Amino acid sequence: MVSDYLxxxxxxxxxxxxxxxxxxxxxxxxxxxxxxxxxxxxxGKSTLIKVLTGVHKMDNGSLFFKEEKININSPQDAQNKGIxxxxxxxxxxxxxxxxxxxxxxxxxxxNGKINWKQMNVSAEQLLFTRLNIDIDVTKxxxxxxTAIQQMVAIARAVDMSSGVLILxxxxxSLDKNEVNQLFKVMRVLKEEGMGIIFVxxxxxxxxxxxxxxxxxxxxHYIGEYQxxxxxxxxxVSKMIGREWEESSNQKHKSEKQTSAExxxxxxxxxxxxxxxxxxxELRKGEVLGLAxxxxxxxxxxxxxIFGIDKPDQGVLYLNNEKIRSLNPKSAIERGFSFCPxxxxxxxxxxxxxxxxxxxxxxxTKKGLLKYIPMKEQEKIANKYxxxxxxxxxxxxxxxxxxxxxxxQKVILARWLATNPTLLILxxxxxxxxxxSKQEIRQLIFDLAKEGITILFISAELEETVACCDRVIILxxxxxxxxxxxxxMTESNIMDMIAKGDEIDEAIPS
Ligand SMILES: Nc1ncnc2c1ncn2[C@@H]1O[C@H](COP(=O)(O)OP(=O)(O)OP(=O)(O)O)[C@@H](O)[C@H]1O
Ligand SMILES: [Mg+2]
Numbered sequence: 149m150v151s152d153y154l155x156x157x158x159x160x161x162x163x164x165x166x167x168x169x170x171x172x173x174x175x176x177x178x179x180x181x182x183x184x185x186x187x188x189x190x191x192g193k194s195t196l197i198k199v200l201t202g203v204h205k206m207d208n209g210s211l212f213f214k215e216e217k218i219n220i221n222s223p224q225d226a227q228n229k230g231i232x233x234x235x236x237x238x239x240x241x242x243x244x245x246x247x248x249x250x251x252x253x254x255x256x257x258x259n260g261k262i263n264w265k266q267m268n269v270s271a272e273q274l275l276f277t278r279l280n281i282d283i284d285v286t287k288x289x290x291x292x293x294t295a296i297q298q299m300v301a302i303a304r305a306v307d308m309s310s311g312v313l314i315l316x317x318x319x320x321s322l323d324k325n326e327v328n329q330l331f332k333v334m335r336v337l338k339e340e341g342m343g344i345i346f347v348x349x350x351x352x353x354x355x356x357x358x359x360x361x362x363x364x365x366x367x368h369y370i371g372e373y374q375x376x377x378x379x380x381x382x383x384v385s386k387m388i389g390r391e392w393e394e395s396s397n398q399k400h401k402s403e404k405q406t407s408a409e410x411x412x413x414x415x416x417x418x419x420x421x422x423x424x425x426x427x428x429e430l431r432k433g434e435v436l437g438l439a440x441x442x443x444x445x446x447x448x449x450x451x452x453i454f455g456i457d458k459p460d461q462g463v464l465y466l467n468n469e470k471i472r473s474l475n476p477k478s479a480i481e482r483g484f485s486f487c488p489x490x491x492x493x494x495x496x497x498x499x500x501x502x503x504x505x506x507x508x509x510x511x512t513k514k515g516l517l518k519y520i521p522m523k524e525q526e527k528i529a530n531k532y533x534x535x536x537x538x539x540x541x542x543x544x545x546x547x548x549x550x551x552x553x554x555x556q557k558v559i560l561a562r563w564l565a566t567n568p569t570l571l572i573l574x575x576x577x578x579x580x581x582x583x584s585k586q587e588i589r590q591l592i593f594d595l596a597k598e599g600i601t602i603l604f605i606s607a608e609l610e611e612t613v614a615c616c617d618r619v620i621i622l623x624x625x626x627x628x629x630x631x632x633x634x635x636m637t638e639s640n641i642m643d644m645i646a647k648g649d650e651i652d653e654a655i656p657s
Contacts (some may be wrong), residue, residue, distance in 0.1 A: 448451030
């Protein structure tokens with residue numbers, strides 16, 4: 149009988165200094181299936197993928213490709229077999245064109261020279277016909293949004309793979325439409341007989357797209373399941389290793405009394421090309437959400453408040469006093485903290501340790517000359533490693549050795565450690581597993597209870613509704629509404645994002 153298996157991996161082991169990332173892991177991928185690899189942050193998903201693509205060499209174990217025993221010694225080796233991957237961290241060259249990024253290392257040649265014309269035409273066709281994306285492929289990649297950049301990385305992998313396509317958290321920066329677009333492409337490839345490995349912390353997506361699921365926990369193989377036969381609750385229980393109940397966040401809200409005292413207010417705040425004039429008020433101990441589509445102005449508004457961008461008009465008041473100098477340094481001194489959306493660009497410093505990365509915000513707040521004693525640094529780092537369950541053998545580990553979700557937790561820790569009065573969280577749970585997501589939500593509630601004001605941005609409406617006391621809806625860089633209380637529901641927010649009118653009627657008097 150001809151086997152359906154494209155990949156069979158048995159007894160895979162991989163040790164990093166101080167960490168057993170994979171212990172006797174078993175994994176199979178069939179032809180024409182989409183297989184989700186699930187597990188908590190640091191469970192070993194990316195490591196397994198990197199073993200399959202020759203980025204990491206396994207310590208021992210057996211790999212079979214179409215039932216033939218193989219060794220994969222390098223990414224090139226994997227590619228030659230038709231195994232391609234899009235990694236969690238997009239590895240593209242921002243200063244090259246879109247077409248160059250797609251064909252880098254395999255440029256079409258003519259008479260010993262790169263055939264630019266053909267390269268551009270092929271890139272255009274690939275993006276347009278397979279992924280339905282119509283962009284100028286001669287422009288540099290940096291001219292495009294993260295979402296488009298992600299699609300370019302996917303296009304490159306799709307074009308190169310001839311059997312196995314691996315997508316490690318490809319959807320974390322995509323919006324709903326883009327995810328649908330990607331899923332359409334994945335379904336077509338599946339029909340063509342390709343095997344696809346999919347990693348995502350969005351359970352709905354996993355259930356929508358995958359045929360089978362393999363669960364890893366702490367580097368161990370837990371099991372392989374038909375998606376249809378594995379209820380959500382059981383999946384999460386297997387991931388975290390104990391019974392899991394989806395907690396009800398509503399309870400918290402009804403208990404809570406938001407103080408009416410205003411901490412920060414902005415009047416007529418605007419910046420050309422970024423935000424149209426709007427008013428905003430943040431009360432003490434309140435979690436205020438900003439909702440809207442990608443590009444609606446959520447992050448831009450947060451950047452104005454933190455002083456990363458300067459408003460061209462309008463005034464900000466802190467405790468009723470006009471703020472005069474507005475820049476990130478004075479914002480930090482004032483007690484503001486901003487946990488940014490893109491941890492690669494604005495967040496982690498690769499060659500520093502976890503401790504150093506955590507301490508950075510507080511050090512900036514105190515002034516760079518007021519050195520924080522080592523004992524104190526260790527105490528703070530330890531506290532947050534425990535609080536956020538950052539998975540690492542030591543706080544002296546370089547941050548780039550952590551798994552993606554654990555890096556995100558370090559950045560969150562950096563800003564929590566500054567003991568802010570205003571905490572701006574831009575997509576704080578991106579790439580974070582379901583269990584930790586719930587814990588971070590709880591943490592946000594606790595901080596708000598202590599009187600900290602939180603400005604919360606998330607593309608996930610479900611999360612926005614669960615976390616926030618009030619939400620401002622943005623559309624095309626315009627504030628179009630505000631909701632709170634009973635009527636702050638996902639569907640009402642969606643309506644306002646779509647229609648963008650009837651602002652005042654929505655606010656209960
Ligand atoms: N280059 C490395 N050096 C040292 N340790 C590493 C390295 N890469 C990964 N690890 C460790 O191996 C373990 C598994 O990490 P991995 O990146 O595979 O997790 P993951 O399941 O992909 O998690 P996430 O959901 O956060 O992306 C983690 O404890 C991580 O810290
Ligand atoms: Mg990972």
